[in-house]
Amino acid sequence: MNERPGIYVHIPFCQRKCYYCDFVSYPLDKGYSDVIERYLVALLREIPLRRSWLNKTQGASNPYVFHSLYIGGGTPSILSVEQIGRLMEVIRRCLPLSEEAEITLEANPGTIDAGELRGLRQIGVNRLSLGVQSFDDVFLARLGRLHNVNDVLRVVEEARMAGFRDLSFDLMLGLPGQDLAAWQETLARAVKLRPEHISCYELTIEPDTVYGQWYRQGKITLPIEDTVISMLEWTGQYLADHGYEHYEISNYALPGYKARHNLIYWQNRWYLGLGAGAYSYWQGRRWGNTYQLKKYHDLIAIDELPEEEEEILDLRGQAGETMMLGLRLLEGVSLAEFRARFGISMWELWPEDIDGFLAQGLLELDRGRLRLSSRGLLLANQVLCAFVGSS
Amino acid sequence: MRQDKIRNFCIIAHIDHGKSTLADRILERTGRVSQRDMADQLLDSMELERERGITIKLQAVRLQYRAADGQDYVLNLIDTPGHVDFAYEVSRSLAACEGALLIIDASQGIEAQTLANLYLALEHDLEIIPIINKIDLPAADPERVKRELEDNIGLDASEAILASAKTGEGIDEILEAIVHRIPAPKGDAALPLRALIFDSHYDPYRGVVAYVRVVEGNLTVGDNILTMSTGRAFEVDSLGVFKPQMVPVDLLSAGDVGCVIAGMKDVKDAPVGDTITLEARPATTPLPGYRPVTPMVYCGLYPVDNEDHPNLRDALERLKLNDAALVFEPETSVALGFGFRCGFLGLLHMEIIQERLEREFELNLITTAPSVVYHVFKVDGSDLKVDNPALLPPAGEFDRIEEPFVRAGIMTPEDFIGPVMETCQERRGTFVNMEYVATDRVQLTYDLPLSEIITDFFDRLKSRTKGFASLDYEPIGYQEANLVKLDILLNGNPVDALSTIVHRDTAAHRGRLLAKKLKEVIPRQMFEVPIQAAIGSKIVARETIKALRKDVLAKCYGGDVSRKRKLLERQKEGKRRMKQLGSVEVPQEAFMAVLSLDE
Numbered sequence A: 001m002n003e004r005p006g007i008y009v010h011i012p013f014c015q016r017k018c019y020y021c022d023f024v025s026y027p028l029d030k031g032y033s034d035v036i037e038r039y040l041v042a043l044l045r046e047i048p049l050r051r052s053w054l055n056k057t058q059g060a061s062n063p064y065v066f067h068s069l070y071i072g073g074g075t076p077s078i079l080s081v082e083q084i085g086r087l088m089e090v091i092r093r094c095l096p097l098s099e100e101a102e103i104t105l106e107a108n109p110g111t112i113d114a115g116e117l118r119g120l121r122q123i124g125v126n127r128l129s130l131g132v133q134s135f136d137d138v139f140l141a142r143l144g145r146l147h148n149v150n151d152v153l154r155v156v157e158e159a160r161m162a163g164f165r166d167l168s169f170d171l172m173l174g175l176p177g178q179d180l181a182a183w184q185e186t187l188a189r190a191v192k193l194r195p196e197h198i199s200c201y202e203l204t205i206e207p208d209t210v211y212g213q214w215y216r217q218g219k220i221t222l223p224i225e226d227t228v229i230s231m232l233e234w235t236g237q238y239l240a241d242h243g244y245e246h247y248e249i250s251n252y253a254l255p256g257y258k259a260r261h262n263l264i265y266w267q268n269r270w271y272l273g274l275g276a277g278a279y280s281y282w283q284g285r286r287w288g289n290t291y292q293l294k295k296y297h298d299l300i301a302i303d304e305l306p307e308e309e310e311e312i313l314d315l316r317g318q319a320g321e322t323m324m325l326g327l328r329l330l331e332g333v334s335l336a337e338f339r340a341r342f343g344i345s346m347w348e349l350w351p352e353d354i355d356g357f358l359a360q361g362l363l364e365l366d367r368g369r370l371r372l373s374s375r376g377l378l379l380a381n382q383v384l385c386a387f388v389g390s391s
Numbered sequence B: 001m002r003q004d005k006i007r008n009f010c011i012i013a014h015i016d017h018g019k020s021t022l023a024d025r026i027l028e029r030t031g032r033v034s035q036r037d038m039a040d041q042l043l044d045s046m047e048l049e050r051e052r053g054i055t056i057k058l059q060a061v062r063l064q065y066r067a068a069d070g071q072d073y074v075l076n077l078i079d080t081p082g083h084v085d086f087a088y089e090v091s092r093s094l095a096a097c098e099g100a101l102l103i104i105d106a107s108q109g110i111e112a113q114t115l116a117n118l119y120l121a122l123e124h125d126l127e128i129i130p131i132i133n134k135i136d137l138p139a140a141d142p143e144r145v146k147r148e149l150e151d152n153i154g155l156d157a158s159e160a161i162l163a164s165a166k167t168g169e170g171i172d173e174i175l176e177a178i179v180h181r182i183p184a185p186k187g188d189a190a191l192p193l194r195a196l197i198f199d200s201h202y203d204p205y206r207g208v209v210a211y212v213r214v215v216e217g218n219l220t221v222g223d224n225i226l227t228m229s230t231g232r233a234f235e236v237d238s239l240g241v242f243k244p245q246m247v248p249v250d251l252l253s254a255g256d257v258g259c260v261i262a263g264m265k266d267v268k269d270a271p272v273g274d275t276i277t278l279e280a281r282p283a284t285t286p287l288p289g290y291r292p293v294t295p296m297v298y299c300g301l302y303p304v305d306n307e308d309h310p311n312l313r314d315a316l317e318r319l320k321l322n323d324a325a326l327v328f329e330p331e332t333s334v335a336l337g338f339g340f341r342c343g344f345l346g347l348l349h350m351e352i353i354q355e356r357l358e359r360e361f362e363l364n365l366i367t368t369a370p371s372v373v374y375h376v377f378k379v380d381g382s383d384l385k386v387d388n389p390a391l392l393p394p395a396g397e398f399d400r401i402e403e404p405f406v407r408a409g410i411m412t413p414e415d416f417i418g419p420v421m422e423t424c425q426e427r428r429g430t431f432v433n434m435e436y437v438a439t440d441r442v443q444l445t446y447d448l449p450l451s452e453i454i455t456d457f458f459d460r461l462k463s464r465t466k467g468f469a470s471l472d473y474e475p476i477g478y479q480e481a482n483l484v485k486l487d488i489l490l491n492g493n494p495v496d497a498l499s500t501i502v503h504r505d506t507a508a509h510r511g512r513l514l515a516k517k518l519k520e521v522i523p524r525q526m527f528e529v530p531i532q533a534a535i536g537s538k539i540v541a542r543e544t545i546k547a548l549r550k551d552v553l554a555k556c557y558g559g560d561v562s563r564k565r566k567l568l569e570r571q572k573e574g575k576r577r578m579k580q581l582g583s584v585e586v587p588q589e590a591f592m593a594v595l596s597l598d599e
Helices: A033-058 A081-094 A114-122 A137-143 A148-160 A180-192 A210-216 A225-241 A260-266 A293-301 A315-326 A335-342 A351-360 A374-378 A380-387 B019-029 B045-053 B084-095 B112-123 B141-154 B173-180 B308-319 B347-360 B414-426 B455-463 B503-522 B558-576 B588-595
Strands: A007-009 A066-073 A099-106 A127-133 A167-173 A197-202 A245-248 A251-253 A271-274 A280-281 A285-289 A308-312 A363-366 A367-372 B006-013 B060-066 B074-078 B099-104 B127-133 B193-204 B207-216 B218-220 B224-227 B230-235 B237-243 B246-249 B252-255 B257-261 B274-277 B297-305 B327-335 B339-346 B366-367 B372-378 B383-386 B398-413 B428-437 B440-448 B470-481 B483-490 B500-503 B528-535 B538-544 B580-581 B584-586
Touching: A007 A081, A033 A081, A033 B237, A066 A081, A066 B045, A081 A099, A099 A260, A099 B588, A114 A148, A127 A137, A127 A148, A127 B257, A127 B483, A148 A167, A167 A180, A167 A225, A180 A225, A197 B141, A210 A335, A225 A245, A225 B274, A251 B237, A260 A271, A260 A315, A271 A285, A280 B558, A285 B339, A293 B538, A315 A335, A315 A380, A351 A380, A363 B112, A374 A380, A380 B558, B006 B019, B006 B112, B006 B173, B019 B074, B019 B099, B019 B173, B060 B173, B060 B237, B074 B173, B084 B112, B084 B193, B084 B347, B099 B112, B099 B141, B099 B173, B112 B127, B112 B141, B112 B398, B112 B414, B112 B470, B127 B173, B141 B428, B207 B218, B207 B252, B246 B455, B297 B308, B297 B327, B297 B347, B308 B327, B308 B339, B308 B347, B339 B347, B347 B366, B366 B588, B398 B414, B414 B428, B414 B455, B440 B470, B455 B470, B483 B503, B500 B503, B503 B528, B503 B538, B503 B588
Parallel strands: A007 A066, A007 A271, A066 A099, A099 A127, A127 A167, A167 A197, B006 B074, B006 B099, B099 B127
Antiparallel strands: A197 A251, A245 A251, A271 A280, A280 A285, A285 A308, A363 A367, B060 B074, B193 B207, B193 B274, B207 B257, B218 B252, B224 B230, B224 B274, B237 B246, B237 B257, B297 B339, B297 B366, B327 B339, B372 B383, B372 B398, B398 B440, B398 B470, B428 B440, B483 B500, B483 B528, B528 B538, B580 B584
16 A cells, blocks of 8 residues: 655745735745745755665665655745756655656746746656636736736647646636636636646635735635535536546546555545645545744754654554544555555444444445535535544 | 730732732741741732632631730631632631731722621621731722721721832731730630631541631540531631641630541531530520521533543542532533533632632533522412423423522722612612712612622622623512523424523513524534524524535645644644534533623
8 A cells, every 4th residue: 555655846936926825935025046946955965865764664675665645835946947856866866656656746837937838847756736727817917926818828739749648637617706607618728728637625724824804804805605605516427528527525637647646645645745835645644744944954064864743653643533524535444445544444443433424425435435425525524534534 | 825915817808919928927026937938929829710710619718926025826727718609708708807908909898798798897896906918009099098998998097008019118006906906815725615617628538627717615636526507516627827838736725717527428417507516514695696608699500521420429529528609409401411410609619619620520510591590479379499491391381480689889989989870770780879988989779680780790899890890699589570481492493591581571582692602602503503592482583504514625735734733733632622512513602601601
């Protein structure tokens, strides 16, 4: 199960913070190149530290080969190709990365040009995750995005020219002022460009964001629940009609193009996180690197892993998270794999809950797998919360 | 020790007027407690009491004081509870004293609660030492308080002591006044023993500890004693006084205050207000004033998880060991399953018990709305007491219902007379009297149904008088009223635990308000839930809780896993605190909704 772990690298910088975003990222002013270079140098020092840690944890005969590398943020495309190249070179040298690994770079359509795209392809990046969000310039501006629809059209074309065969779009629905027709338009224009993968996220208002503040002040209102449900239903139907498989609550892919890195999360497998604010999960232990840049630099400067918080999950905790994450996948969780992994049946752990959800039609059993029903998908939290915490 | 060197006194004060702090200062000054190891406000020993800043259980502390005249005195400070729920306990502790310190906040003046207890003290012929406290506050107006003392209570304001428990000002003067103004006890030690039990509590190691004031006679270790109301006999294992830790003594003599440990297993063996005498040489009559405690307010207590039922019973039994006023018996509710109908002295008593059950015994409880005891006269000539609205017989089976009434004293600044009267009128009050206690403050007297007081009456009173009104009340018996049962149906099923008994004239209106309120407090379920209010078979209100259709977190990535899990854990914890009624999950707030209906 865990023989195919992944690596996540966090680049916590953006040219500007989007109004809805509460991820770890620091907006940069002009003349920021020093800050980025300095961060990269620290990151390049963290990687060998993590290598030593891996040696100690697994012994010299580490059997694990990493099958995905995901460079996310923030805005990783704020790095130059040369910088990303150095990063990947050190990763490859220190950590066993498979030849066939999926190597994804998150990119903002406005921050990348044709030359850079060719360069990225040459150094081995084989998947781009584009923060497209909307095909309407008005909504893009309201979200605080720096790009416009033309940037998207251009970057997709240039990426194809550069040889990218795996593009993913992030799209947002349920935006203030967005109605079903507006969402349908965005979705249709996205599909026309035939990205291999589409993520459709409903906007969640996070308290510590500009949107959170506007929401409290009553400056923005969200579409009513019925509208959002229509959007979600339309999305499933429309994307299915155009060949996309709905494989996770918010994710759709053409055959063969599920996000391999993200599957690691949903299958609750192991991954190592590098960089400020990056999370790791390894052998039942989850930890987070400090998100404070100064602290990150200080720790790296004295050759210490920049870990700040950790959590050790017992087997039951791991089993619960496996359900909480795995049921997000439409294929659900395999009964046999669950038993093989935890040595106990899920029925023994949550007998009443599972039977109850089956009876309510929120869960269903299909070919040895337990999964959310189509109604259950919309009410996922009601189901998932049964598997977390103590019983 | 000679009787003329003993002074027994208590402190009368409104909540927040500084009783505990003043008691602390007195303890400090008499050297009993060092400031360092004194937890703040020593007399209030229970965690809950400290949190709420009120005294629930009274206790006694013995202080050694060398007065200005060079003589040593024993001062027994008897603490009194500060809430209307415990009026009887107050009267018993007053009966154990010869004098009382009357503490009045220099900026707030006399409150209804203080006044009621002061009248009790005067009835017991106690020497009153008025103390105007918190004179260090900028808003202090001692002259106004003095006028109130003279105009309203007829006390000599020139005798009032100005003090600040906070700064320590006036404490010496208070101690001297205790010695010189409060009379020494006068009981004859040669007479047969009569000792007043003014409090008792259960100690898991020593059994029941009864706090007594020996009025006449002598009590020694090894004596066989009788409690006069029960006629039960016990052998005295030990006697003690509190300094404030218990110190054993061999003898308690007329005038003394102390405690008795005599192998009693239950506080019912030492009822508050009862008289202890000697088996060998009994007194002929008990001390006056004993009455058994009767609960005024009842509610149902149910575990959210039915498996906790035995734990709830154990917990109630443990609390009862220490609380003679708490009564309970098993009860079943169609909606809530197995629980207990519990009787309390009042709402505060109820809340304290409920909180202790949840906090000390870690029980997750549903409490039904409090009810008074209705007296129902049936057409067949029989009658019954109903303490649970669900058990009211159908309308055709009785010809009248009586409900308990109280006489309420409400003290308010003159400006708020209108709003107070309005509030009383809305709550079916009958005006009795209005009296100026100072030029700008008024005591209003109303007769009100107790059932109206145990809803949000006091909160409303407070909010309509900007927090200035104070309330005190005493039961005045039963009166007939035109009452009906208001039922609530969830998803078409009547929920017995949500039934209430209300006045017919306001029943439909209350039904509408209640249905609306329930719609707010019951979260959306995975199906539509109709809420109906009914009087008999007539539906008077209907609301619908729309079905929950969507509840899903958008993304869940590596860094989010813990965070998202914690969100889900919180959601699960919320569900766990709800009671499953049929297929509807109902939070505790729903059962209390009836208490705070917005007009």
